[in-house]
Amino acid sequence: MPQLSLSTNVPVDAVAAADILRDCSRAFARIIGKPESYVTVSIDGSVPTSFAGSEEPAA
DSSP states (O other): OOEEEEEOSSOOOHHHHHHHHHHHHHHHHHHHTSOGGGOEEEEEOSOOOOBTTBOSSOO
16 A cells, blocks of 8 residues: 655644544545555654754645
């Protein structure tokens, strides 16, 4: 089962998470050419993250 996992250091509320999960699920299925029923998408917010030496908002 293909899985997309998104981690960000930005807090994600339940409403935003639902929108992100829905949009990512559709896009991921389209990109890999599989039905949406085959894919799993997860999102983790508020994950300590450093990108390019900075802790600015990142995903």
